[in-house]
Amino acid sequence: MARAEKITLKVNGEPHSLTIDPGEPLLWVLRDQLKLTGTKFGCGEGECGACSVLINGEVFRSCMVTVGELAADDQIVTIEGLGRPGNLSELQRAFVDHTAFGCGYCTPGMIVTAEALLRSNPHPSRDEIVSAMDDNLCRCASYPAIVEAVASVAGGVKRED
Amino acid sequence: MPLNRRTFLELLGGSTAYAFTFSCSDGTGTVDEAPVEADAGVIANHAVRYFVDYTEWLFIHADGSVTAHAGRVDMGQGLKTVLSNLISQGLQLPPEKVELVLGDTSSCPDDGPTEGSNATRIVGWGYWRACERIRDHLVERAAGILGVSPKKLVYRDGAIVAKNDPTVRLAIGELADGTVHLDTIEPRAWYSSSTPYVDRGTPSVNGEAIVTGTLVYTGDFDPGDCCYGAFASSQYHIQLTEIEAADFAAAAAVPGVVKVERTGASAMAVGESFTSVQRALKALAPRWRIPERDRILDVEGEIRRGAELRKTVEEAGDPERKLGSSPVRISETYITQYASQVPMETETAVAEVEGDRATVWASTQAPFKARVRVAKRLKIPEENVRIIAMPVGGAFGVKVDTPAPDEAALLARKTGRRVKHVYTREYQFNGRARYKEAVVADITSGVTENGRLVARTIDLYQDEGFGSADTYDIPHVRTRLFSSPMPARHGTMRGTSFVQTCFAVESHTDVLAEALGIDPLEFRKRNLAVASFGPLLDAVAEMIGYQRAPDGDHGIGVAICHHGGRQLGAVAAEVSVDRTSGVVRVERLAGAFDIGLVINLNTLTANTKGAMLWGLGFALFEEVRVDGHQSFTRGLSDYRIPRFSDVPPMEIAFLSNETKDGWPRGCGELPVIPTVSAIANAVARAIGVRFHTLPLTPERVLEGLRES
Incomplete structure (x- = not known):
């Protein structure tokens, strides 16, 4: 069995030094060590997207990334790093305004994934939104409202022509 | 355990509050009868399907805030939003003055499980009607304190005000003095014709917490x-x-x-x-x-073996004889799959x-x-x-x-x-699973040549079930339930037994219509048990464009169903089928639902669209693969649920023809049910192949095309 090592993680701009098994999935380190519980356990097999986080601006499933694979200067951003109650990001505000959730459990993963999309493609078409989000599952099936919320931040949907 | 005075006083603690209990009851089975006052916990009406007297609690604190205690839970259906909303409107208070305590057994009454699409229609409605009574009660109490007639006072915005002098005013918090009102407050009239109350857009009370990841699950x-x-x-x-x-x-x-x-x-x-x-x-x-049990590999074989008649749920006339004398008689068997609830939070x-x-x-x-x-x-x-x-x-x-x-x-x-x-997904899917049960349904109908249903028998191999007498007017019917010894454990899942039976009944309805050469929508209209289905069928037909001829390999299907306390629904689906790959794509969905009063259009719309997508998943791909020994579905990668790219354009409408009594009837599960059957019917019309087994996977569709 792997033994604990000293590992530094940069999460939401802050460095954290941890003595931890490098084989530990990032998901559980975020949740249990750093108390950032906005990142959810949904399946543990990379199938649902509830645990999505940004690493250097790209979306990763934190249940499938071990902390040993991360470098000290990797920029990890969780849902908590995007906005706080009373100080929502534009995307978070749009999710509230469109009631783009039912139970809300998948929502952090949805917002993190949409955030990455909008950073790389600020004016996605509806098809591009669907395609970028398609691996994030929502059992309440709030999909139509989520697409509307993301499209509203995209500043009007790009023409398909 | 009923809440008693001691618990109540403990809850009051040192603070001073004005407390109410009240009961809310489910009389939603009553629709055609004259209004009956709820009296001493009994509604004297034979049409009531079931009657439960629930207790709820409401405290008014000295600072003018209100705390409501209900044993129900918010599981994403928006109950917390709906209840806050109803109480803040009912007592005319700003939303931030209303706090809800839900589902804590130490401080909430046992008002039943949150299931069966009944939280809004029972608890929500109970609170709403109780608020009317509480306003009156507060006016009377203020009149006593002020020494004036209650007729000279009016309840307005969380205070009791003199009608002719607005400076004479008592805020509701000022009435709080530690009094406990344990008397049951009966809502004034259960079947009133008061104006339906609709809230179109109150946002979720948990919204900010959800989107910031700070809601504590x-x-x-x-x-x-x-x-x-x-x-x-x-x-x-x-x-x-x-x-x-x-x-x-x-x-x-x-x-x-x-x-x-x-x-x-x-x-x-x-x-x-x-x-x-x-x-x-x-x-x-x-x-x-x-396992030592001998093993049959196909689900139908497992379900049929050793099955015993358990009960007859519907019986009228002489169905066997009338089936024998019917000019057109069709017998079929329909089979639905095991399925899993798959909440995102295990x-x-x-x-x-x-x-x-x-x-x-x-x-x-x-x-x-x-x-x-x-x-x-x-x-x-x-x-x-x-x-x-x-x-x-x-x-x-x-x-x-x-x-x-x-x-x-x-x-x-x-x-x-x-x-x-x-729970891991493995434990959720497998180790501790309680599946939606697979069902075998044998259905036989006799019809006249001009398209009137005369007789029907349904044998359901299913734990619970219903027939079609609430949907179709058939003089001679019998529906029986058989218990199946299938070892996979059964549990409840959205839509319960209605989904499976509706698939059998509504597929069969199309088969009958086709055999008679009558349009399926028209055939339904000739045989309705409840006239209110008519406007629902018209609504979905219009939304989907039923009269147009669909493109090649496209098809439009319709289905209707009832659920619970007189919820009625109709769904129309347009699908396309790729004859090479066998892939079915749902191109459009239209749903119309007759559910009485709408409490919060925002949450209702979201829930309804989500429920229709559940129907899509159950029709096309959701399946737990089991046999008599084991499950082969271990994780999310083995079980496909609807995703973004499956979502078609959807249009929905809410009607209220069935009941005019201003009672909300619930809609959490209803839209799932006819969506499944509408999709199956659309597939049959698209490619001319009728499928008797769900889900309509590409393999099954290709097999059906080969055999046709």
């Missing part, structure tokens, strides 16, 4: 010094097997492991982290006994056990059922168990009778630690 709750625990999971149906051998030493040697031990047929592991527990269960490498509980007392924070639809389970598991009195229902990350039936709370309590007792028990 059960797994997010940290009681301090908590470990994780889990049980070994078998691929076999658990009641058919047990662990024969396992490497307990290897499991106990995994770093971070606190305890590994045999428990009944399975084994438990507790460790300092989620990962350590999973590693321990892997190291345990249990060998499970192969079943989860956190337990603390000290001596003979237990506290469990749980993701549950039924905190009072959880309390019974924990008390039984630990063999302690129910009153020593406190269940705190947390926000639920989806449930869909599986969390009505979830074992997670009592399993967590057992793990806590065995280790003397606080334990968090988060």
Whole structure:
């Protein structure tokens, strides 16, 4: 069995030094060590997207990334790093305004994934939104409202022509 | 346990409050009869399907704020928003003045599980009507204090004001003096014709917390010094097997492991982290006994073998004789699959056990059922168990009778630690699964040549079920239930038994129409048991463009159904079928639902679209593959649920022709049911092949095309 090592993680701009098994999935380190519980356990097999986080601006499933694979200067951003109650990001505000959730459990993963999309493609078409989000599952099936919320931040949907 | 004066006073604590209890009752089965006053807990009307008298609590505090206590839970259907909304409107208070305490067994009344699409229509409606009575009550009380006639006072914006002098004013908080009103406040009239109340857009009360990841679900709750625990999971149906051998030493040697031990047929592991527990269960490498039961590989064979007649749920006339004399008679069998609820948050509980007392924070639809389970598991009195229902990350039936709370309590007792028990997908799908049951339905109908249904028999191999007498007017009917000894465990899942029966009945309806050469929509209209289905069919026909000729390999299908307390629904679907790949794509969905009063259009619309997408998933791909020994569905990669790219354009409408009494009738499950059948009917019309088994996977569609 792997033994604990000293590992530094940069999460939401802050460095954290941890003595931890490098084989530990990032998901559980975020949740249990750093108390950032906005990142959810949904399946543990990379199938649902509830645990999505940004690493250097790209979306990763934190249940499938071990902390040993991360470098000290990797920029990890969780849902908590995007906005706080009373100080929502534009995307978070749009999710509230469109009631783009039912139970809300998948929502952090949805917002993190949409955030990455909008950073790389600020004016996605509806098809591009669907395609970028398609691996994030929502059992309440709030999909139509989520697409509307993301499209509203995209500043009007790009023409398909 | 009924709430008593002592509990009430404990809740009041040192603060001064004005407290009400009131009852809310379900009389939604009554639709055609004259209004009857609810009197002493009895509605004297034979049409009432079931009647439960629930109690709810409401406190008015000295600062003018209100706290409402209900034993129900918010599982994403927006109950917290709906109740806050109703109370703040009902007592004319700003929303921030209304606090809700939901699902805590130590401070909430037992008002039943949150299931059966009934929370809004029973609890919500009860609060709304009770607020009317409370306003009157407060006016009377203020009149006593002010020494004036109640007629000279009016309730306005959380205060009682003199009609002719607005400076004479008593805020409701000023009436708070520690008084406890334990008298039942009956809503004035259950069947009033008061103006329907519609809220179009109140946002979710949990919205900001949800989008920032700060809403604390059960797994997010940290009681301090908590470990994780889990049980070994078998691929076999658990009641058919047990662990024969396992490497307990290897499991106990995994770093971070606190305890590994045999428990009944399975084994438990507790460790300092989620990962350590999973590693321990892997190291345990249990060998499970192969079930001895002989094994039939196909689900229909398993269900039919040894099935016995359990009860007749519907019987009128002489169906056997009338079937024999009908000019057109068709017999068919329809089969639906095992399915799984798959909430995004798996079943989860956190337990603390000290001596003979237990506290469990749980993701549950039924905190009072959880309390019974924990008390039984630990063999302690129910009153020593406190269940705190947390926000639920989806449930869909599986969390009505979830074992997670009592399993967590057992793990806590065995280790003397606080334990968090988060189901893995494997355990959720398999080890502890309670599936939506697979159903075999034999259906035979006799019809006249001009398209009137004369007789029908339905034999359902199903735990619970209904026939079609609430949907179609058939003089001679019989519906029977047969119990099947299928070893896969059954549980509740959104839409319950209605989905399976509706698939059989509504597919069969199209087959009959086709045999007679009558348009399926027209055929339905000729045979309706309830006239209100007519406008629903017209509405979906218009929305979907029923009259147009669809493109090649496209088809449009319709279906209708009823659910629960007179909820009626119609759905139309347009599909396309790729004859090469066998892939069915739903191109459009239209739904119309007759559900009485709409409380919150925002949450209703979201729930309804989501429910129709559930129908899409059940029709096209959701399936737990099991046989008489085991399940082959182990994780999310083995079970496809609807995703973004499956979503078609959807149009919905809400009608209220069936009842004019201003009562909300619920709509949480209804839209799932006809959507399944509408899609199946659309596929049949697209390619001319009728499928009798769900789901309509590409393999099944290709096979059907080959055989046609």
